[in-house]
Amino acid sequence: MVDLRLDNVSKRYRIRNEDATHHAGLINKLRSRLGRGKEFWALRNISLEVSHGETLGIIGQNGSGKSTVLKLLSRITAPTEGEILTRGRVAALLEVASGFHPELTGRENVFLSGSIIGMRRRAIHEKLDRIIDFAEIRPFIDLPVKRYSSGMFVRLGFAIAAHVEPDILLLDEVLAVGDTGFQNKCMRHILDLKRRGITIIFISHDLAAVERLCDRAALLHRGQLKGTGRPGDLVADYLASVEPIREDQPEDGDSALRIRNVQFYDETGLPNLQFRTGYPLRVDLEFEAAVPIRAARFRLQFFGIDNRPACEFFSGPDACLPELPAGRGAIEFFCEEVALRPGVYHVDVRVEEAEGSELAQRSRCALIHVGVGKSAPGAFYSPHTWRLASPVEPGLRPRSESSVP
Amino acid sequence: MTLCLHRFNVRYKQSLLGITWALLQPAALMLIYFVIFSVVTQMPSEGIPYPVFVFSGLLPWIYFSTAVTAATSSLVAHNSLMTKVYFPRELLPLSYVVVGVLDFGIASSLLAILMVYYGIPVGLGLLWVVPILFVETIFVVALALLSSAVQVRFRDLGFAMTLIMQLWMFASPVVYPLSRIPGRFRGLYVLNPMVGVLENFRRVVLQEASPDLRLLGISFAIATILLLASYSYFKMEEATMADIV
Numbered sequence A: 001m002v003d004l005r006l007d008n009v010s011k012r013y014r015i016r017n018e019d020a021t022h023h024a025g026l027i028n029k030l031r032s033r034l035g036r037g038k039e040f041w042a043l044r045n046i047s048l049e050v051s052h053g054e055t056l057g058i059i060g061q062n063g064s065g066k067s068t069v070l071k072l073l074s075r076i077t078a079p080t081e082g083e084i085l086t087r088g089r090v091a092a093l094l095e096v097a098s099g100f101h102p103e104l105t106g107r108e109n110v111f112l113s114g115s116i117i118g119m120r121r122r123a124i125h126e127k128l129d130r131i132i133d134f135a136e137i138r139p140f141i142d143l144p145v146k147r148y149s150s151g152m153f154v155r156l157g158f159a160i161a162a163h164v165e166p167d168i169l170l171l172d173e174v175l176a177v178g179d180t181g182f183q184n185k186c187m188r189h190i191l192d193l194k195r196r197g198i199t200i201i202f203i204s205h206d207l208a209a210v211e212r213l214c215d216r217a218a219l220l221h222r223g224q225l226k227g228t229g230r231p232g233d234l235v236a237d238y239l240a241s242v243e244p245i246r247e248d249q250p251e252d253g254d255s256a257l258r259i260r261n262v263q264f265y266d267e268t269g270l271p272n273l274q275f276r277t278g279y280p281l282r283v284d285l286e287f288e289a290a291v292p293i294r295a296a297r298f299r300l301q302f303f304g305i306d307n308r309p310a311c312e313f314f315s316g317p318d319a320c321l322p323e324l325p326a327g328r329g330a331i332e333f334f335c336e337e338v339a340l341r342p343g344v345y346h347v348d349v350r351v352e353e354a355e356g357s358e359l360a361q362r363s364r365c366a367l368i369h370v371g372v373g374k375s376a377p378g379a380f381y382s383p384h385t386w387r388l389a390s391p392v393e394p395g396l397r398p399r400s401e402s403s404v405p
Numbered sequence B: 001m002t003l004c005l006h007r008f009n010v011r012y013k014q015s016l017l018g019i020t021w022a023l024l025q026p027a028a029l030m031l032i033y034f035v036i037f038s039v040v041t042q043m044p045s046e047g048i049p050y051p052v053f054v055f056s057g058l059l060p061w062i063y064f065s066t067a068v069t070a071a072t073s074s075l076v077a078h079n080s081l082m083t084k085v086y087f088p089r090e091l092l093p094l095s096y097v098v099v100g101v102l103d104f105g106i107a108s109s110l111l112a113i114l115m116v117y118y119g120i121p122v123g124l125g126l127l128w129v130v131p132i133l134f135v136e137t138i139f140v141v142a143l144a145l146l147s148s149a150v151q152v153r154f155r156d157l158g159f160a161m162t163l164i165m166q167l168w169m170f171a172s173p174v175v176y177p178l179s180r181i182p183g184r185f186r187g188l189y190v191l192n193p194m195v196g197v198l199e200n201f202r203r204v205v206l207q208e209a210s211p212d213l214r215l216l217g218i219s220f221a222i223a224t225i226l227l228l229a230s231y232s233y234f235k236m237e238e239a240t241m242a243d244i245v
Helices: A026-034 A066-073 A106-116 A121-135 A149-162 A180-195 A205-215 A231-241 B002-011 B018-040 B051-074 B092-118 B125-152 B158-171 B183-187 B193-206 B213-238
Strands: A002-015 A038-051 A053-060 A079-088 A090-092 A167-172 A199-203 A217-222 A224-229 A255-263 A274-276 A281-289 A297-304 A309-314 A328-335 A342-351 A358-371
Touching: A026 A066, A038 A066, A038 A199, A038 A224, A053 A066, A053 A205, A053 A231, A066 A079, A066 A167, A066 A199, A079 A149, A106 A121, A106 A149, A121 A149, A149 A180, A167 A180, A167 B213, A180 A199, A180 A205, A199 A205, A205 A231, A217 A231, A224 A231, A224 B002, A231 A274, A231 A358, A255 A342, A255 A358, A281 A297, A297 A328, B018 B051, B018 B092, B051 B125, B051 B158, B051 B193, B092 B125, B092 B193, B125 B158, B125 B193, B125 B213, B193 B213
Parallel strands: A053 A199, A053 A217, A090 A167, A167 A199, A274 A358
Antiparallel strands: A002 A038, A002 A079, A217 A224, A255 A281, A281 A328, A297 A309, A297 A342, A342 A358
16 A cells, blocks of 8 residues: 655745845846746656555755655645645654744643644643653643743654654654653654554665664655665665765875875775674775875774764874885775774875874765674674683682683 | 634733733724814714724724734744644634634723713614624635735735725725715725725614615625635645745
8 A cells, every 4th residue: 555655746946046136126126036036956756655654764965855855745835746645644743843832831832733733632632641741841831932941842842743643754854852862762752653554754864774764765866866775775876976086185286195095995805885883894095105204194084974073093103104105005994893883974084294284184085884784782883702701619700800812 | 723722822921911902902093083083173973972983993993904914924924834844824824813803802892881881772783793794704814815925925015014004994984984985986985895894883883773785795795706816826825835935
């Protein structure tokens, strides 16, 4: 049974230069207002079907049209061409809190927002307690929401949306709500809805989250559907859709060192941009030196998709590389077991002199994907071993801890 | 519906006099017009004491003008809501119409007091108020939908609204009786749907007269046609409102 179908859907926006009309005369203003303006197709000929009970992830870079899909599905705006058919009630778990009235109390806002997104009064009454508990704001529920902290505000909004009980649920990076504890609660709630057979559309640029949650993924690139399939299988397509490695780095002519290429190799030793948690990763940093360089230090930095640093490898001072000869050469970086959690990471490479001044750098020189490998449910994976300890008499302990091989 | 109730609740929060404002506004206007048109100049009021005469005009007029003015900016004022959540967009302008009806109910208690004070008799003819208000509401809804949708595209309307309403009031029999309009302009004058509403409201409330059904019919016909037109315009605009609001 198909719950949702997009039939050749396109969406056109008109871009009007609203600043330019500022000094123009009335006639010009009117003409530009009624005129066609510049056209921009946010989506082009998207056809997609989602079955009942399926969880579909829609991935793509910023500007690929993800949010537009969401706006179309939630009926906030209508497609320019094509048709969208849905079965049952569609609810979007987006910023429900934006409908709050600051003067009303939390309780009143539950009724207000609930009825705006189509819940019946009686249904809200029945769920009021669960909503308040979910949002963890019981003591403040009768205060006007303008007195709420931003966290309370957002939690209440999410709690309302989460209790709509739709047939089709639209999710948009919602897991970024509140603190970690609340995020886990949201995730559990979503998984619970998924178990109950609710069709879910999850829109995110976080491939790892899509892999965790979705049965199937669709990849958008510049408003076009690049393909659908198992989330894991779309990774290569996604990586290819992201800006290719920039070869034309700004060249400082007098620099003593230039990074010529950054090449990644996976656990099988083949060039690849896909790795797995807990498995080997090798990087070759090809350079060209104008003069011999003593004590150069290499820095390999990994950033999450949110640009937060995830981890960094630094070649000195402990790892003291030998003097780099003039001419072309390569430094090999090898990591036996990658500690990165599943996800997508940007990579920066920097080279410094011993005194700390920068010799060369390549920002965002690669985008790699770390897939599910060895189990790492926490914040990171760490190499480790397990074994049966040698039997010891109760109460007796070895005097020294020299049991590590 | 919940939206309307909350809108009503919210409006007078953090104000000392609260709901009394719904009474004070028309009462103050009545006093102003009483001073201008009864004390300063002599405006005929068909034998009815001028304060109650002008109040019976102001009551339906204020309902009309505040509801339409507030509805005009309703969509634009809630743009963050519109771009993030889907709901039938007409709820926003319509909620202001409902608030207008509630305010009308409150303020009409003042009219009742005035009528008792001046000893104006009340009969069964008062029931005519219901169809008259119904016609007015059709007209209010039609304009609310139209102006709120136009305002999304052209913010000029919001600025012009105060002026439009001021001119419109003097083009309607609020502070003067219909009988003051010279006969040769009458044909054109009654095309203003508010004429049929105001004149008939006054007749059935103050004069115990039966309503002028021809006038009311004209108002009803124009209001209904406008409602159909503005509703289809609203629905057409609704599809892409969130993109340009």
